[in-house]
Amino acid sequence: MEKLISTTELASILGISRISVFRNIKNGTIQAQKLGRNYLISKKEVDRLLGKRLSSTDKIMMKRIVSRVVREYGKTLKKLGEE
Numbered sequence: 001m002e003k004l005i006s007t008t009e010l011a012s013i014l015g016i017s018r019i020s021v022f023r024n025i026k027n028g029t030i031q032a033q034k035l036g037r038n039y040l041i042s043k044k045e046v047d048r049l050l051g052k053r054l055s056s057t058d059k060i061m062m063k064r065i066v067s068r069v070v071r072e073y074g075k076t077l078k079k080l081g082e083e
Contacts, residue, residue, distance in 0.1 A: 004033070004040040013046065 005013075007021045010030070014021070024030040025039055030049065032039040048055065070077070 003043040005043070005046060007032075007039050007041070010041050010046065010049075014049065 007018050007025075011018045011021045021030065022039070025032045030041065031045050032041045034040075
């Protein structure tokens with residue numbers, strides 16, 4: 001059985017208010033399961049939020065961003081690395 005945490009626990013882990021957690025659940029940023037009047041968040045979702053796991057979409061986006069930064073600022077980054 002998958003470990004689930006409450007919105008209060010998630011708020012504490014992320015260092016944000018419970019209201020912010022609820023707002024993020026409502027707008028889809030945080031995936032949660034509704035149980036009665038409460039929301040529960042999976043350990044997998046917590047890991048994703050903490051950056052421990054990236055979805056395939058996130059990985060593709062990160063690869064594009066890194067490629068763009070290297071393309072646009074490669075010379076500058078190389079000079080910074082030499083210092």
